[in-house]
Amino acid sequence: MIRAAAVTLLSLMSAGFAAATPMECAKTSRVPVKFICEDATLEGLDKEETRLADLAASGMGMTAAQKKDLSQSQASFRKTLAACRDAKPCLQRTLIERIYRLRQAYADVRSKDAEGTxxxxxxxxxxxxxxxxxxxxxxxxxxxxxxxxxxxxxxxxxxxxxxxxxxxxxxxxxxxxxxxxxxxxxxxxxxxxxxxxxxxxxxxxxxxxx
Missing domain, CATH: 2.40.128.200 (C-type lysozyme inhibitor)
Known part of the structure; x- marks a missing residue:
């Protein structure tokens, strides 16, 4: 059975998301947009996208072609994100859509939901x-x-x-x-x-x- 989103999301809060300082964020973020590290919402989306991308890349049974497709799609995503510059609506949409795409396409990224958001x-x-x-x-x-x-x-x-x-x-x-x-x-x-x-x-x- 599916629980209400508000209730379901509370279970994710136990894992929590501790906001990093802009300097800490800049060291871990893999996208060339410093503005992300100055906004808690964007930083949270960036952190979750990175977590999911890592799970996808380390997935069992991925063929060489699938790994290449993932690498290319990640590169395209980062290029699109960089083009947003400091426009928060563009950055937010690009990040959350990438989270959706990764969760939609790779079962492995949904294997550790308790650790994410x-x-x-x-x-x-x-x-x-x-x-x-x-x-x-x-x-x-x-x-x-x-x-x-x-x-x-x-x-x-x-x-x-x-x-x-x-x-x-x-x-x-x-x-x-x-x-x-x-x-x-x-x-x-x-x-x-x-x-x-x-x-x-x-x-x-x-x-x-x-």
């Missing part, structure tokens, strides 16, 4: 939505959710909710909202009525990271 991707079936919704949660401060379906995606931030977990963020010309409590979830997109969704277990790896 991310969960997912969970699959949500939302009748009326043109495709299955994939949801990845990252427990930084504030907690974030990355939603992806077909060729669309959104980065949402956790806010106050009477029960369960509620995430909101810009989408198109308006705002997207996602609530979940256990297996039940609701997705709201600009100009559309709320969609009732059902969350499923973490999906098996599918395509390689893009």
């Amino acid at each position: 991310s969960l997912g991707p969970f699959i949500a079936s939302c009748p009326g939505l043109d495709g299955l919704l994939e949801v990845t949660f990252v427990n930084v401060a504030p907690a974030l959710a990355f939603l992806s379906w077909r060729d669309r995606s959104a980065v949402l931030q956790q806010g106050l909710a009477a029960s369960g977990a509620r995430y909101t963020g810009a989408f198109g010309e308006g705002e997207a909202q996602f609530w979940n409590k256990g297996e039940q979830a609701t997705l709201e997109l600009p100009g559309r009525p709320p969609l009732n969704c059902k969350m499923q277990e973490v999906g098996a790896p599918s395509t390689a990271p893009r």
Whole structure:
């Protein structure tokens, strides 16, 4: 059974994320963007992406071709990240999307979730939505959710909710909202009525990271 994201993410907090000083962060970060080390949210995302990339690279049974694909995709990711310079929305989206791609594509990166801050991707079936919704949660401060379906995606931030977990963020010309409590979830997109969704277990790896 799937627990509410707010409750599930609390289990990750036991592992914790101790924010490093900018100098400490600069020594461990493998991306050429110093601004990341000056922002706790970005530093947390960077640390989790690095952890997942290491797990993917050390995965058992990877062929030479798969290792090459991973290396190339990591290089492309870092180039995209560097191009963001000090634009926090760009840095945040690039980092959390990379976390989603790694978790989606490599089973090994999901093998030690108690040591990290991310969960997912969970699959949500939302009748009326043109495709299955994939949801990845990252427990930084504030907690974030990355939603992806077909060729669309959104980065949402956790806010106050009477029960369960509620995430909101810009989408198109308006705002997207996602609530979940256990297996039940609701997705709201600009100009559309709320969609009732059902969350499923973490999906098996599918395509390689893009």
